[in-house]
Amino acid sequence: MGRSFGAASAALLFPALAALAPAAPDAPKPGDFVTVQKGTLPIIISAPHGGRKPVPDLPLRVGAGLNNFQTVRDENTAELTEKLVAELEEILDGKPWVVIARFERKYLDANRAPEQSYESDKAKPYYDAYHAPLAAACKAVREKHGRGLLLDIHGQSLHPGAICRGTQNLKTVKLLRDRDGMAALRGKYSVLGRMEKHGYKVLPAADAEEGTKEEPQFNGGYIVNHYGSHTAFAIDAIQLELGTHLRAKDRSADTAKDLADAVRVFYDAYLKDATKK
Numbered sequence: 127m128g129r130s131f132g133a134a135s136a137a138l139l140f141p142a143l144a145a146l147a148p149a150a151p152d153a154p155k156p157g158d159f160v161t162v163q164k165g166t167l168p169i170i171i172s173a174p175h176g177g178r179k180p181v182p183d184l185p186l187r188v189g190a191g192l193n194n195f196q197t198v199r200d201e202n203t204a205e206l207t208e209k210l211v212a213e214l215e216e217i218l219d220g221k222p223w224v225v226i227a228r229f230e231r232k233y234l235d236a237n238r239a240p241e242q243s244y245e246s247d248k249a250k251p252y253y254d255a256y257h258a259p260l261a262a263a264c265k266a267v268r269e270k271h272g273r274g275l276l277l278d279i280h281g282q283s284l285h286p287g288a289i290c291r292g293t294q295n296l297k298t299v300k301l302l303r304d305r306d307g308m309a310a311l312r313g314k315y316s317v318l319g320r321m322e323k324h325g326y327k328v329l330p331a332a333d334a335e336e337g338t339k340e341e342p343q344f345n346g347g348y349i350v351n352h353y354g355s356h357t358a359f360a361i362d363a364i365q366l367e368l369g370t371h372l373r374a375k376d377r378s379a380d381t382a383k384d385l386a387d388a389v390r391v392f393y394d395a396y397l398k399d400a401t402k403k
Contacts (some may be wrong), residue, residue, distance in 0.1 A: 127275070127349070129328065131381070134139075135344070137272055142307075146233075146279060149257075150386055152179055153182075154182065156252045156254070156255035156263040156371075157255050158228075158312050159181065159227070159228045159229040159252055159255065159295075160228060160229075160252075160255045160259070161204075161224065161225070161226040161228060161233045162224065162225055162259040162276070163211070163222075163224035164219060164221070164223060164263075164266075165221040165222045165223035165263065165267075166221045166301060167214075167218060167220040167221060167222050167223075167393070167397075168197045168259070168265060168267050168270075168271035168273065168274035168275065168393075168400050169214065169218075169222040169223065169274065169275050169277075169389065169393065169399050170209060170222065170223040170224075170225075170263045170264065170274060170275070170276040170277070170361065170399070171207055171210065171222050171223070171224050171225075171276075171277050171279065172224075172225050172226075172260060172276060172277070172278045172279065172349055173203050173204050173207040173225070173226045173227065173278075173279040173280075174227045174231075174237045174251045174256065174278070174280075174349065175200035175203060175205070175227065175228070175231050175235075175236075175237065175243065175280055175281070176199060176200050176201070176202065176203035176204030176205070176206075176227065177199070177204060177220055177226075177227040177228045177229045178204075178228065178230060179228045179229055179230060179231050180197070180229075181228065181229050181230070181233040181249070183233070183248060183251060184234070184244075184248055184249050184252075184300065185233075185235065185245060185246050185247055185303065185314035185323060186232050187232060187233065187234070187235070187244065187245050188245065192242055193272075194343070197231050197235075198231065198233035198236070199230065199231055199283035200231075200279075200280050200282075200370070200373075201370075201373060202281070202369050202373040202375065202378055203279050203280060203281045203295050203368070203373060203376070204226050204227070204228070205378065206279065206368070206373055206378040206381060206382050207224070207226055207253040207279050209378060209379055209382035209383075209384075210279070210382040210385055210386055210400070211224050211262055212382075213383050213387075214386045214389060214390070217261075217280070217386060217387070217390050218393060219389060221344065222265070223263035223403055225256060225259050225260045226264065227256055229252055233249060233251055233252070234249045234255040236253060236257065236349070237278070237280075237347040237348050237349050238347070238348050239348055239352075240253060241283070246350070252348075260349070261353070261359070264276065264353050264359040264361045265359070267361060268354040268359065268360050268361060271282065271359070271397070272400055273285075273301065273302075273305075273355075273360070273362070273397070273400050274307075274361045274362070274397070274400070275317075275361070275362050275363075275364070275386040275392065275393075275396075275397060276310040276350065276353055276354075276361045276362065276364070276390075277317070277363075277366055277389070278347075278349045278365045278366065279364065279366055279368070280292075280337070280344070280347075280365060280366065280367045280368065280370070281367065281368050281369075281373050282343070282344055282367040282369060282370075283369070283370045284341075284343065284344075285327070285329060285369050285374075286369040287327055287371045287372065288326070288327040288328065288329050288369045289318065289321060289326055289327070289328050289329070289333070289342045289366055289368055289369065289372065290327065290328075290329045290340065290344040290346050290363060290366075290367035290368065290369075291311075291318055291328065291330065291340055291343045291344075291365070291366070291367075292318065292340060292341075292346035292347070292350060292364065292365030292366070292367060293311075293340065293343055293346050293354070293363070293365070294346040294351055295339055295340055295345060295351065296311070296342075297309060297346075297351075297354065297356050298346055298350040298351060298354025298355065298356060298362070298363040298364070298389075299354065299355060299362045299363065299364060300355045300356040300362075301356075301360060301362055302351055302353035302355060302362040302396070306396055309353075310392075310395075312330075312332040313332070315391050315394075315395035315396070316332075316388075316392060317364065317385075317389055317392045318332065318364075318388070319332050320333030320387065320388035320391045320392070321384065321385065321388050322386070324384045324388070326384070329341055333352060333353055344365070345346075345365075346365045346366040347365075349363070349364035349365070350364065350365045363365060364384075368381065
């Protein structure tokens with residue numbers, strides 16, 4: 127016996143209903159968790175610890191056997207970096223290279239080597255989504271300009287009103303120091319020297335003795351150590367640890383504007399002629 131009218135009608139109706147149903151959203155891709163901008167200037171801005179997005183299907187890190195294990199967000203660093211980039215584009219009439227993590231640090235830490243960054247192989251594509259464009263930016267800047275500056279933006283609460291410099295005690299700015307001396311790091315045309323002129327407390331201070339060590343907790347992590355000018359990437363790299371007060375919502379715009387001005391002063395003194403290559 128053939129199927130009833132009702133059964134036949136249902137067979138025709140269900141495909142039609144399926145066609146009308148909203149399509150399932152595409153699964154998120156690793157690239158959706160990183161903001162990347164290609165630049166025109168010899169300036170690279172990195173912000174690995176300000177992300178707010180959970181990563182599906184990744185376990186939380188537990189950090190077994192790791193020293194200084196951290197999963198907390200560097201609050202408001204991603205947003206401050208966005209403001210910094212906008213200010214730089216306005217005053218320098220060009221674009222810095224930008225890489226900002228949007229994934230939460232509790233899933234992976236982009237400022238650690240791969241073997242310490244994540245605890246599931248599923249996290250590797252997200253790690254690569256951060257470091258592949260950062261490496262590409264360093265290579266492009268070196269090839270086009272011959273030199274460049276990488277600022278790695280972080281946050282700290284130990285010195286809430288201060289900025290801590292992190293260069294692995296000057297290792298990651300070897301070429302800058304060899305080329306232009308300590309004035310390029312703490313003089314009136316340096317990024318941090320200019321920030322002091324704006325009234326910010328900087329550690330180490332500009333007038334500290336030359337051998338003064340950086341704050342040990344904030345003296346530079348994997349990113350500046352991996353891409354700094356002591357390596358084949360040959361990009362002078364400085365980790366900037368911004369205190370809690372400087373990243374507060376009612377203060378971050380001013381901090382970003384002052385930091386952009388400091389980068390402009392450094393650019394005019396030490397990088398502007400590199401764009402002619």
